[in-house]
Amino acid sequence: xxxxxxxxxxxxxxxxxxxxxxxxxxxxxxxxxxxxxxxxxxxxxxxxxxxxxxxxxxxxxxxxxxxxxxxxxxxxxxxxxxxxxxxxxxxxxxxxxxxxxxxxxxxxxxxxxxxxxxxxxxxxxxxxxxxxxxxxxxxxxxxxxxxxxxxxxxxxxxxxxxxxxxxxxxxxxxxxxxxxxxxxxxxxxxxxxxxxxxx
Amino acid sequence: xxxxxxxxxxxxxxxxxxxxxxxxxxxxxxxxxxxxxxxxxxxxxxxxxxxxxxxxxxxxxxxxxxxxxxxxxxxxxxxxxxxxxxxxxxxxxxxxxxxxxxxxxxxxxxxxxxxxxxxxxxxxxxxxxxxxxxxxxxxxxxxxxxxxxxxxxxxxxxxxxxxxxxxxxxxxxxxxxxxxxxxxxxxxxxxxxxxxxxxxxxxxxxxxxxxxxxxxxxxxxxxxxxxxxxxxxxxxxxxxxxxxxxxxxxxxxxxxxxxxxxxxxxxxxxxxxxxxxxxxxxxxxxxxxxxxxxxxxxxxxxxxxxx
Numbered sequence: 001x002x003x004x005x006x007x008x009x010x011x012x013x014x015x016x017x018x019x020x021x022x023x024x025x026x027x028x029x030x031x032x033x034x035x036x037x038x039x040x041x042x043x044x045x046x047x048x049x050x051x052x053x054x055x056x057x058x059x060x061x062x063x064x065x066x067x068x069x070x071x072x073x074x075x076x077x078x079x080x081x082x083x084x085x086x087x088x089x090x091x092x093x094x095x096x097x098x099x100x101x102x103x104x105x106x107x108x109x110x111x112x113x114x115x116x117x118x119x120x121x122x123x124x125x126x127x128x129x130x131x132x133x134x135x136x137x138x139x140x141x142x143x144x145x146x147x148x149x150x151x152x153x154x155x156x157x158x159x160x161x162x163x164x165x166x167x168x169x170x171x172x173x174x175x176x177x178x179x180x181x182x183x184x185x186x187x188x189x190x191x192x193x194x195x196x197x198x199x
Numbered sequence: 200x201x202x203x204x205x206x207x208x209x210x211x212x213x214x215x216x217x218x219x220x221x222x223x224x225x226x227x228x229x230x231x232x233x234x235x236x237x238x239x240x241x242x243x244x245x246x247x248x249x250x251x252x253x254x255x256x257x258x259x260x261x262x263x264x265x266x267x268x269x270x271x272x273x274x275x276x277x278x279x280x281x282x283x284x285x286x287x288x289x290x291x292x293x294x295x296x297x298x299x300x301x302x303x304x305x306x307x308x309x310x311x312x313x314x315x316x317x318x319x320x321x322x323x324x325x326x327x328x329x330x331x332x333x334x335x336x337x338x339x340x341x342x343x344x345x346x347x348x349x350x351x352x353x354x355x356x357x358x359x360x361x362x363x364x365x366x367x368x369x370x371x372x373x374x375x376x377x378x379x380x381x382x383x384x385x386x387x388x389x390x391x392x393x394x395x396x397x398x399x400x401x402x403x404x405x406x407x408x409x410x411x412x413x414x415x416x417x418x419x420x421x422x423x424x425x426x427x428x429x430x431x432x433x434x435x436x437x438x439x440x441x442x443x444x445x446x447x448x449x450x451x452x453x454x455x456x457x458x459x460x461x462x463x464x465x466x467x468x469x470x471x472x473x474x475x476x477x478x479x480x481x482x483x484x485x486x487x488x489x490x491x492x493x494x495x496x497x498x499x500x501x502x503x504x505x506x
Contacts, residue, residue, distance in 0.1 A: 002210050005210045005211075006210050006211050006214065009209055009210065009211035009212075010211065013211075099219035099222070099223065100219065100222045100223075100226070100322055100323060100324040101218040101219040101220075101221065101222030101223075101312065101314075101324040101326070102215045102216070102218065102219040103211070103214065103215035103218065103326075120326070121218060121324055121325065121326040122219075122324065123320070123323050123324060123325060123355075124317075124320040124321050124322060124323035124324070125321070125322075126320055126321025126322060126323075150320065150323075152323075152324065152325035152326065152353050152355075166215075167209070167211045167212045167214075167215045168206060168209075168212060180355060180356060181353060181355060182355060
């Protein structure tokens with residue numbers, strides 16, 4: 001049955017995404033992060049990391065030290081350099097445009113539950129009013145003048161900094177906020193620009 | 200697991216693309232409706248006719264529509280029926296009509312794809328599942344709705360009036376909210392009926408009596424004396440002048456116990472008699488007046504032509 005094949009694909013995607021997801025542990029707050037490159041760069045939201053040093057929990061529960069090497073409050077992005085023994089997996093970035101209705105996945109630690117997958121669809125690709133105050137983890141941030149991804153998808157505090165992916169497991173963006181019940185993510189293109197500036 | 204894996208026979212990718220295609224196609228027939236204090240979605244239902252949820256229409260004049268191409272144009276409200284939640288607008292611009300299937304029998308577990316439009320967010324989609332499918336029901340205002348359809352679907356601002364689309368890509372109704380934030384769908388069959396009536400008569404016909412009533416308990420002695428099947432009736436507390444009830448000679452204090460063969464206990468029991476097709480029909484009302492059981496004949500009026 002097709003439903004079994006769909007299920008098998010869902011399991012594959014979740015396993016793939018779990019491997020790319022880390023948990024960021026701070027003094028008082030925390031969130032999710034995504035492995036960005038094999039050389040140990042982890043990307044998360046600026047509002048997830050407060051200090052200059054964080055603990056990063058990998059998929060196999062090992063804790064590694066992470067140095068916050070850059071943060072952009074306006075775009076709500078932060079880059080963390082980690083040192084781990086093994087080589088990190090490398091995510092594939094989605095290049096083609098999104099379409100309303102296509103299925104997407106969020107992986108992260110909502111309410112601290114690690115490795116949680118939620119599914120939904122792209123809500124709209126037409127978001128123009130980005131003057132909303134975005135709130136996640138009790139923080140407010142502004143992402144004026146940057147296009148945002150809007151998904152019909154359940155996020156919770158702790159999802160911040162986690163991956164938004166498509167049906168092929170490609171990274172679409174980074175889950176950042178909940179606005180009027182909608183999931184808001186920063187597109188991969190902006191993360192790419194941000195990391196390039198850092199390097 | 201990456202873009203290099205075989206994507207041609209991956210059913211998940213196929214499902215995702217199907218939904219996106221459906222949203223794109225239906226989106227060409229879905230508009231955003233904007234008033235001063237509300238915004239909702241509308242569907243190009245027939246040539247020049249936009250259908251939406253009446254609950255959200257807070258004004259009659261100065262309403263604009265944002266078309267799929269982004270153009271904004273003023274529209275005229277042809278009429279709305281709060282009882283079925285159907286509102287109908289006249290649109291001068293021609294749009295591709297939504298493919299409507301009013302015979303499709305939804306099942307619990309069917310995919311529910313909602314397609315709407317918002318002036319800010321543009322075309323938008325949400326996806327859930329058909330959660331409850333029940334028989335025909337009557338809204339609190341007495342409207343006859345062909346199926347009870349409840350969705351497990353996220354509802355956002357502007358989602359009212361959005362199209363419920365099935366996996367075949369057919370519009371089977373529009374979405375609205377019910378009690379306790381539930382998401383309900385008004386089926387296409389109900390919409391068709393209301394739209395047709397509105398275009399034929401210029402207004403939505405509802406039966407009209409001209410009575411205000413309140414449920415009362417009847418003394419056991421009266422129940423026994425008249426061999427009534429119920430212990431409750433409806434007491435008349437107001438009769439509108441020049442109304443069908445006034446013409447039938449109904450008086451304050453009359454207690455209705457039966458209409459035709461139907462025992463009357465609650466106001467809801469009357470609603471079935473106020474269906475549009477009953478306008479102009481004479482009904483036999485059994486009532487208690489001055490301790491005696493009487494029968495009165497009343498010709499149901501039209502709420503739309505009421506003075």
